[in-house]
Amino acid sequence: MSSGAKVARARAVTLIGLDAHAITVEAEVTQGLPGFSVLGASGSAGREAADRVRAALAAAGCPVGARKVLTSLAPAELPKVGARFDLALAVAVLARLEVLPPAALEGVVLLGELALDGAVRSVPGVLPSLAALESGDRLLVADDDAAEAAVSGGSAEIVPISDLGEAVAVLRGRSTPRRAPEPTAIVPPPVPDLADVQGQHEARRALEVAAAGGHHLLFVGPPGCGKSMLAERLPGLLPSLDADAALQLAAIRSVAGLLDPGRAAVLDTRPPFRAPHHGTTQAALLGGGSGIARPGEVSLAHRGALLVDELLEWPRRLLDGLREPLQEGVVRVARSRATVRYPAAFQLIAATNPCPCGSADGCRCSVQDLQRYRQRLSGPLVDRLDLAPAVRRLAADDVLTDHPAERSAEVAERVAAARRTAEERSATANADAPIALLRASCGTGARQGLAQAVDAGVLTGRGHDRALRVARTLADLDGRDRMDRADVDEALGHRLALLAVEGADR
Ligand SMILES: [Zn+2]
Missing domain, CATH: 3.40.50.300 (P-loop containing nucleotide triphosphate hydrolases)
Incomplete structure (x- = not known):
């Protein structure tokens, strides 16, 4: 850890109803009393996210070990519930640990829950979340959410991610991002006549x-x-x-x-x-x-x-x-x-x-x-x-x-x-x-x-x-x-x- 990089930042999105709001995820890692905390999450969401992210980081080969990890979801006044910030939290910590170069997260938004083994899981509300993206952003989401995100037809690049390891490889430029599947028509059941x-x-x-x-x-x-x-x-x-x-x-x-x-x-x-x-x-x-x-x-x-x-x-x-x-x-x-x-x-x-x-x-x-x-x-x-x-x-x-x-x-x-x-x-x-x-x-x-x-x-x-x-x-x-x-x-x-x-x- 160099002293130059103080706080690392990643981007995510929260929803209030259908309204999308940009969230900045910050991560700081110090040598204090060991622990992993998430500030700014609603209710017990922060404590649960900390446990999942910590386990997923270890599974991906980047254990935080006996360090003090402090993360925060900002702005603090917006409600933030659910597990949708896991992936952004993990990636911000990895940027702080310099596993990822700071430039790797420019123009990147992350939405996904992490399983304890590092797998990226689907979260509700990906489609309306796209409204908080800026033109040319790249959105990393679970495989299961990529098709839904692509439906919006916006300018964002949608990248399906299966686990935290793939996210790191893609963000470091060591792996070619996969493409979201093309939307295909589903034949709906006939409406009663x-x-x-x-x-x-x-x-x-x-x-x-x-x-x-x-x-x-x-x-x-x-x-x-x-x-x-x-x-x-x-x-x-x-x-x-x-x-x-x-x-x-x-x-x-x-x-x-x-x-x-x-x-x-x-x-x-x-x-x-x-x-x-x-x-x-x-x-x-x-x-x-x-x-x-x-x-x-x-x-x-x-x-x-x-x-x-x-x-x-x-x-x-x-x-x-x-x-x-x-x-x-x-x-x-x-x-x-x-x-x-x-x-x-x-x-x-x-x-x-x-x-x-x-x-x-x-x-x-x-x-x-x-x-x-x-x-x-x-x-x-x-x-x-x-x-x-x-x-x-x-x-x-x-x-x-x-x-x-x-x-x-x-x-x-x-x-x-x-x-x-x-x-x-x-x-x-x-x-x-x-x-x-x-x-x-x-x-x-x-x-x-x-x-x-x-x-x-x-x-x-x-x-x-x-x-x-x-x-x-x-x-x-x-x-x-x-x-x-x-x-x-x-x-x-x-x-x-x-x-x-x-x-x-x-
Ligand atoms: Zn009667």
């Missing part, structure tokens, strides 16, 4: 309207009538995600640890569909967990659909948790050192039995049963739903018909046309459009219909706007510039159905 759904005209129509306008929907019907079967066909009606949205969704999946390690996939442009169970935890639904704040189901459904099946079985606190993402398109997860935000702009598809007994041929529930059941539905959540079609048990006519049901591809064409119209008008789907812009295209009949509903007390202020948005989508699907009375009446039918589900006890 509406052609499989016989009958259910009202529900099919509402699903098409939901897809065209980005509206939230509640299926009401007895058990086993096909509510979830209908719901899972929504993504097949939605347009493919654009590149930005697909990349954002891949970043969410990356942090959640849901991208297949080692699989070099091109970006998945299919809108996601998630169907959590009512027994799920708050962390699994909204995000959280120990260590890294993992994105929840609401974020994994970003730009796609979230099915809340058996709505009235869901605990009230979980339903209340959906209000923020439904309102703002993001979810905030409180952590000890920072609040993490994840995108969560999903379309809600809820489904419920009309009552606890769920009987199609005559309800046997008492008035009290019904009241208790409906009280579980939070009023503010119903206020955010737009469509409430009835789903019925199949009639013999539906099953015996020779007339084939329409395929998803045909419905998706009408949906795409209506979405184009909406985007030309307001640069967004009708569910998110400025309300004044939509009001301007009300015909006289439509205006009267809405006014009468407000006067009759059927519509609250928010309900009025929601009905207007649905009416606009109905006119768009029909290729009309002006909304007319029939559009408003159909939209109002859904609001009345929602009020009925909610019951009179609100």
Whole structure:
């Protein structure tokens, strides 16, 4: 060790939600009391990293022995959790010990966990971490993470590394860096098709309207009538995600640890569909967990659909948790050192039995049963739903018909046309459009219909706007510039159905 090199530095990246922040890893080695410490890591992450890095250095033939090794992750105020800094820590120590020349780490960023034998392991969130890289940087990652990093298509050179020894060889220029695998297309499983759904005209129509306008929907019907079967066909009606949205969704999946390690996939442009169970935890639904704040189901459904099946079985606190993402398109997860935000702009598809007994041929529930059941539905959540079609048990006519049901591809064409119209008008789907812009295209009949509903007390202020948005989508699907009375009446039918589900006890 020469006295010239004091502190060695390596670069890494931390994530707060999907936001990447550059981290400087510093290493100092002295002759003090032997030990290995990591400053600036969150919780027990530093102590665990120290043990792994120390073992990996020994396995790679560079034991730190009876020296005092002090490392630090800066800036100190940013949260740093997980094992993603291991590789940078080890390399900074090696630079301090002059196993690596200082110039070897210029323009190099390292992300990877170290096994005790020196192997480099995959870490979550590599894809969004690339945002903290500078042009021309070289990123060293685990073999399993190289394909994911290459998906971003950025200017960084991605170098897969199998173990600490290979990292040293590459950084010293003694080994030719391997190249990340080329992204290859994965053939996705087919999306369920509406052609499989016989009958259910009202529900099919509402699903098409939901897809065209980005509206939230509640299926009401007895058990086993096909509510979830209908719901899972929504993504097949939605347009493919654009590149930005697909990349954002891949970043969410990356942090959640849901991208297949080692699989070099091109970006998945299919809108996601998630169907959590009512027994799920708050962390699994909204995000959280120990260590890294993992994105929840609401974020994994970003730009796609979230099915809340058996709505009235869901605990009230979980339903209340959906209000923020439904309102703002993001979810905030409180952590000890920072609040993490994840995108969560999903379309809600809820489904419920009309009552606890769920009987199609005559309800046997008492008035009290019904009241208790409906009280579980939070009023503010119903206020955010737009469509409430009835789903019925199949009639013999539906099953015996020779007339084939329409395929998803045909419905998706009408949906795409209506979405184009909406985007030309307001640069967004009708569910998110400025309300004044939509009001301007009300015909006289439509205006009267809405006014009468407000006067009759059927519509609250928010309900009025929601009905207007649905009416606009109905006119768009029909290729009309002006909304007319029939559009408003159909939209109002859904609001009345929602009020009925909610019951009179609100
Ligand atoms: Zn009943």
